[in-house]
Amino acid sequence: MSEAPLPGAPVTVVVVDDHAVFRSGLKADLDERVRVVGEAGTVEEAVTAIAALRPRVVLLDVHLPGGLGGGGREVLTRSTALLGEVRFLALSVSDAAEDVVSTIRAGARGYVTKTASGREITDAVLRVAEGDAVFSPRLAGFVLDAFGTASVADDELGKLSARELDVMRLIARGYTYRETAKELFISVKTVETHVSAVLRKLQLANRHELSRWAADRRIL
Known part of the structure; x- marks a missing residue:
């Protein structure tokens, strides 16, 4: 240590x-x-x-x-x-x-x-x-x-961990769970867990809403 x-x-x-x-x-x-x-x-x-x-x-x-x-x-x-x-x-x-x-x-x-x-x-x-x-x-x-002087988008992004932010960007860009897992060296199950957390924290219903949310804020 x-x-x-x-x-x-x-x-x-x-x-x-x-x-x-x-x-x-x-x-x-x-x-x-x-x-x-x-x-x-x-x-x-x-x-x-x-x-x-x-x-x-x-x-x-x-x-x-x-x-x-x-x-x-x-x-x-x-x-x-x-x-x-x-x-x-x-x-x-x-x-x-x-x-x-x-x-x-x-x-x-x-x-x-x-x-x-x-x-x-x-x-x-x-x-x-x-x-x-x-x-x-x-x-x-x-x-x-x-x-x-954070904007609303910054405040919302601040709820996400660094790993959740990485997963969010890939999923919002259209990557599949498997492609995201391969890109980030994590399991598909872990990707699913992170996506669920992202949707909950951002109060979104599904990955399609997530893509629109990210595009609207120009953070893809």
Whole structure:
């Protein structure tokens, strides 16, 4: 089990990115306040390493290949049981509002762009380890807009877990239960359970109403 670092002890980190050169450069740029205990280049490697090493913070590439909407989201949803014990700081070349908001909804505690310096990323890691939410300066406004002045759709989406949100989007796009299960690496029975929960929480009668609901709110 991951524990809060002792005063003066470096924060343990796992670096997740599909580019080995970037991982090497990032590790070299982080200072002595951080100790990299593992790294991964795929969704499967990341999920395995995080579960085995239980780092305090995961530096997670948002656009890791694989998974729905990028493998970074897949890593987060498959690590849901560890959220809180392990904290996730998203790294991305993208500063698009959609990427930022969807990643935070999935469970990340912060989001910084890859243009940040090693010192800035180290500072962000320490703050996330202490429980703060951290964002590159221009990205904070996206989060405030999405969560601070939430629309009705945001309020309704806030009722759904990260996994329920993934299932909802696929079902609303017309995926079958079996196709959804295959895409998200879960059982058909689990998909059925999530769909029932989504319909109940959103007060909808069936998947056809769900598709219309999602289309009307432009969240497909």
